[in-house]
Amino acid sequence: MSLTLHIAVQHEDFDPSAEAARLTEGRPGVGALVQFTGFCRDEGGRLSALELEHYPGMAEAELQRIAEDAVGRFSLIGLSVIHRYGKIMPGERIVLVSATAPHRQAAFDGANYVMDFLKTAAPFWKKEHNADGSHGAWVAAKDEDDSARDKWVKP
């Protein structure tokens, strides 16, 4: 059975149940589906929105590279990665990773691996819009995101 691999970088919202259907309908070999959805937080009311900038072309290419690595490493049956850009309000979805495999561990690991590499290698940047109207800052990269990625490359 052929692999299902879907990558999208878009401003529009997405439907997690539609992605679940894409990866599971007519796929009797699928025993596990894991989905991760990332949302825009308001940080306790401090933020009114996040502005997501991306590198058109490279963002899609890098997600494709990460996805292909994950499919090979965890023998996934299907993988879908959707990342939004533009202005996103608190409570809205930003990213969706859906992974299918015969068994749960590969599906969990596949989704986790994609998110860890996406955070550190996919060319997206977040700028904060402050609720009080003051000048928003660019979100700084976190060391723990590098640590999360590095757990996959330790011997």
Place this chain on the structure above:
Amino acid sequence: MSVKLVYFAWVREKIGKGEEDLDLPAEVTTVGELLAYLKTLGEEYDEALRFPEAIRVALNQEHADHSEKIAGVREIGIFPPMTGG
């Protein structure tokens, strides 16, 4: 060598433009040398690239180390560490 440079996030804001075409001097052969050269082009470049070790670079839309050669590359992306997801 003529190359298209594209800037993102606070690198773009500090330099004040999203992209430009530049003719690079022959002695600029690596990513690291390119960043050092760009810093000489003006205050805004010097400010944007003040901590070059923190700057990420992509050659033809693939991540590259600062030691990599840039000969023949058509597009060079310059940006801060990524914060997607």
